[in-house]
Amino acid sequence: METVHTYKREKPATKRLSRLRPIYKDRHLYLMLLPGLLFFVVFKYIPLYGIVIAFQDYDIFRGIRESEWVGWATFKEVFAYSDFWVILGNTLQISVYKILFGFPAPIVVALLLNELGNRYFKKYVQTILYLPHFISWVVISGIVLTIMSPTNGVLSILYEWFGMEPKNLLADPTAFRIILVASDIWKDLGWGTIIYLAALTQVDPSLYEAATVDGAGKWKQTWHITLPGIRNVIVLLLILRIGLLMNAGFEQILVMQNSAVLEVSEILDTFVFKFGLQQGNYSFATAVGLFNSAIALVLILGAQWISKKFGEEGLM
Template sequence: MQGGVAAEDRGAFNQKARLAGPATKNLRRYWDLYLIMIPGIVYFLAFKYAPMWGVVIAFQDYNVFAGITGSEWIGLKHFIDMFHDADFFNIFRNTLLISLYKLVWGFPGPIILALLLNEVRHMSYKRLIQTLAYLPHFLSWIIVAGILNNILSPSTGIVNEVLGWFGLEPVFFLADPSWFRTVLVASDIWKEIGWGAIVYLAALAGIDPQLYEAATVDGANKWHQLRHITLPALLPTVVILFILRLGHVLDVGFEQVFVLYNPMVYGVADVIETYVYRVGLTQAQFSFSTAVGLFKSVIGLILVVASNKLAKKLGHDGIW
């Protein structure tokens, strides 16, 4: 009996050794790559996972001096106050509208740019266009805000100068509630369209050129090639990026709104991120602002999970 148990133990040990063998071998063989991973792992642990402990203050009456462990636990009170706040629903509506505008007009932009660049055969011209399209991504929103203020100025801006040539009255775009969201969405598209096209250009570069050659031999024109080869090959990348984009549907972009808005457009420009900043930092309501941020994160998680399941039901690859 003891011999049988010993044999089973040896068998289990040998099986574990066989399973651990490839992992140990890979660790020794690719030690330099694992070493490079360490700063990234430390970054995510320190700045992404460790701060999650602070989420508990959304359920507390947080006191800075008492700390998390010493603050009073009040449950869902902040969430109830959030939904009873007269300003919250207008802020939520602004956030949702601006985000949907960016999704409807901004998400297809990089796809269209990548498709257009993919058809350019003159490499020097193609690189020039790519460089000009990528450049705005590396500008901070402070610089972009300065550019917009100069271009859209009602007195000296070139846009209003052109409007004057046609006998139209000057428009203060950044202080007009009917124009502010348009400026916000258009400036975001201009700034990020080139950078967003990189992923789609990489996906287009992976398409087998023989498919286009065979389609040409069969008499397919550019439109047919786009419809039956390019778009189907690009669709998996589009689906994955769209799912990830839905996870940030309530992330309008704090810096952009903060540097562009002003009291005259608060009614259409105040969003969740600026609301959290104003309530959390300027009014020191840390627990309430954390509850609002947690609500936004939960909405994003629900959208990602739901869209991922829908994508799989439609036959596409999800993100997991």
């Protein structure tokens, strides 16, 4: 009886200890986690405080504490801007195009590379595809201008061969969007394939052997073994990509756009740059940024919810 009593009294203490024990056991791992956590707290969470300037008439010399509070006035100003809805539409449209065509591209290339027999050739191709990722948009825009130039570009020679009148495609609203999406895919194709190639190595080779024995061809193997094998990675990257939907490519568009295509290429980020930051309207810029983040949050949670519905793991 007494022993039981003693046991009962000690129970809470033991339980607390048992909860702490695994932490103590892995203390080195937690210690290693600390710098990463600290990074997020210092550089990501604490600066969140700055959001308040969206609700202020912010003045850089007075600072956040002394600037005047204006409530939702800045947001009203943003939404009242004549072209705001056009700009929002452009942002979504360009971004959706980029996901629609740009997201599957690295998967296809990774699958193709995976089938290559010659290891050296594979590495060679992979490196070349990978290089444009390191070139800045300013340089790429110069390359695009030079290729597309109707007066002295490569394309103008092609036009001449076919006996057609050279056109300035960069000043054509339809062509401009295609150029935006295509140059974006070209730049980041190689970078995107790396993750898929890594995921492909995880697929169990015995499955392919079994499939070959059963008489499945390359197509069947790709469809029934390879793709399901990397499905979780695809879904994960898609969710992350959807979270970036509001970023339609600031640098790229800023250096490539011109007056002739402004109405199809002005996006929220370039708009913020021109009317917020360049004019010193920091509150304006923050308000648009906050609006951006709110939509991105909804999108990422939506994508997460859908992926869970389909029985995938998702992010959380």
